[in-house]
Structures are given as C-alpha cells and as structure tokens.
Amino acid sequence: MNDTSWSGARAGARPPAETGLPFAISRHTDPVSVRPGVRATVRHLVPGGDGRPALNPDTGRPLVTDVIGILESLDPLVVRDGDGQPHRIPASAVVVLKTLSSAPVRTSDIRAVETATAAAFPGLAHEMIDGWLARAGDGITERSNSAVPLGPEAGTTPVPLEAIRAFYRRHDLPTRLLLPDRISRLAEPLAALPGVQRGPEIIVMTRRLDDSLPPVPAPAADLAGRLELRVDDQPDDAWLQLYHFRGRPLPEQALRLLAARLDGSLGFARLSIDGELVAVTRGTVTTGGGRDFLGYSAVEVSPAWRRRGLGTLLGTAMLHWGAEQGATESYLQVISTNTAGRGLYHGLGFSEHHRHRCILIPDTV
DSSP, X not given: OEEOOHHHHHTTEEXXXXXXSSSOEETTSOGGGOSTTOEEXXXXXXXXXXXXXXXXXXXXXXXXXXXXXXXXXXXXXXXXXXXXXXXXXXXXXXXEEEEOOSSOOOHHHHHHHHHHHHHHSOXXXXXXXXXXXXXXXXXXXXXXXXXXXXXXXXXXXXXXHHHHHHHHHHTTOXXXXXXXXXXXXXXXXXXXSTTOEXXXXXXXXXXXXXTTOOOOOOOOGGXXXXXXXXXXXXOOHHHHHHOEXXXXXXXXXXXXXXXXXXXXXXXXXXXXXXXXXXXXXXXXEEEETTEEXXXXXXXXXXXXXXXXXXXXXXXXXHHHHHHHTTOSEEEEEEETTOHHHHHHHHHTTOEEEEEEEEEEEOTTX
C-alpha cells in the first residue's frame, strides 16, 4: 500500500474530459486500448470507513493502492486480479489506470519483432553495418529505406553514421535511421540535432497466434452468399490499385516492391462482394529471434464498404492464415494518429509492444 498526494498522482494522468473514459488514465496509455479483456494496473484511493478516502494518520494524505489484473468491465470498473478475485473500483477513486502488454516486453523481444519486420520489407538492397541493417528500396516507405539497429552490438557501440551515409549515397537516397524503443538508445541523441527531421510515431502491436484466436466472423446477413475471401501468392492490378499508404496511392515501383519475393511466406488477402474487390491486406511470415512472426500490413477497405465489419473479418482470416503457415506470433504497425486503425487492431487482440520512429539526417549533421 502506498501513500501519496491526490494532486501529485493526478499530475501524470489524462483526465476523463480528455479521453472520454470515466476515469483517469496514464499519459502513456492509448485510450482505445482500454477495453474488457486487457491487462491493466489501476492505482486507486483506499476507501475509508466513512466513504471518504482513508488517510495516513501520520501525514494526513490519502492512501492509495494498486491492483493488477484483467479488465472485466469499464463502467463500473471491475478488475480481476491474478488470484481470480474481482475488484470493483469507483471511477472517482481511480488515480490512474495503465494498460499493460499481454506479457513483459524484453529488449530481445523488440529486436526479434524488428528483425522479422526487416525481413518482410527488405527493400531492393540491404547491408549490415556494425549491427545496423541499412535498406534501400523505393525511396518512399520508411520500412524499406532506413537503417535499423538489429545486432546486439548496436546497443553498445557508437552509431556508424558515416558508413550508413555512404550506403545511402550509393543508392541516391537520404540518410534515414529507424529508432525502435530501447534498442536504439545510442542513436536517440541524433534526433535532437539541428536540421534532423523526425517522422511520425509508429505503434508496433503484437499478439500470439494460439488457441485464443477467435473464429473468422460471419458476414452481415445482407452479405451472406455474396462474399468471397481468398489469399493469393501475388497481388493482381486490382489489389495494387485499391491499396493506399497512409491514405495516398503509391507509385508503381513502390507497389511492386510489396510483391517482391522474400525469405519467408507471402500472401495477399482479398475480400470481394458480388465480384467487386472491397478489401485487401498483405501477410508475411518471417523469422526474428528464432521465432516465426506473421506480419500483417497494407490494410485497405474501400470507402463505400467501411464500418461493415470487413476489416475485422479480413484481419481475423489473416491471423488464421499466419498460424497455418507456422507463425506463432503476429505483429503490425499503425501510425499513432490512426484512431480507427488502433481500435480495429485492439479488437483483434493486439496490444502495444513498443514504438519506433524514423529520423532523416542531413549531410551537415
């Protein structure tokens, strides 16, 4: 049991008015991740005998305590702890709630996911430079055109910036580094240098592919018998034309790079209604840290067919495809500003694993 001041505890929390939730949450918690079935830790006031918060007799400050467990409901807030005991906590008593990943995330886990991702987006050329994998591709997407620290030595030795620069000069591309949480600490000071451009925050989410996989949901009643779902080895022109990267169409060379062969399994899922292609996604199964990961990317639903549950249907089917290909875990990436996407992926059982962002370094740095 802890003793802290109410105002001090609230200082690091996002209030209900900011998130739409009935209680305060951590500023490091995505509001759309707060849902039943998610692991969380809840710091809350200890109730006193008169209905008011209990006070420390020595300091007169409110007493708080923590409970860790699975969220069973949000209103009322009920958390079931590791012993199976439910805790019903009034929203007004919550100091801060923070969602947790389904399992502790180690540095080696981050490296494994990023290694599997790099194998799924190898670019047209790549080279390992003192623990950093430099990739050159279409010059557009960060994943195929950045250097990422995958080797353990990258965490203990200086960034080989000049060698990385030389690689990108040879490919007529700017120097771009991808910085995942924790495994890129030695490179993070570069982001603060004058002239360095920082890319958007990308949330990397994961889930296990095990017996907890939900069945592929049935389509809405009005779509019964009209829907066709399949996974092809290569995309056709209709698949490529439907997909957009962050809302914008990709040039031909960037689209074709999605279909380039890689060291692993590659599948292009497509959902058609009455013969019309309405949703697509790309799946890869690659290895990182000795584990096989499904990479779930390039998700697109035709605007006329959104909010019909097709994204959930296609995503669930892709998880089953990955498991059939031998993957035991899955990852995806979503830009932090994509609220709808984050909600979809949390609904598919994904939780935040770590984050990464790219920095573009001018030659003057």
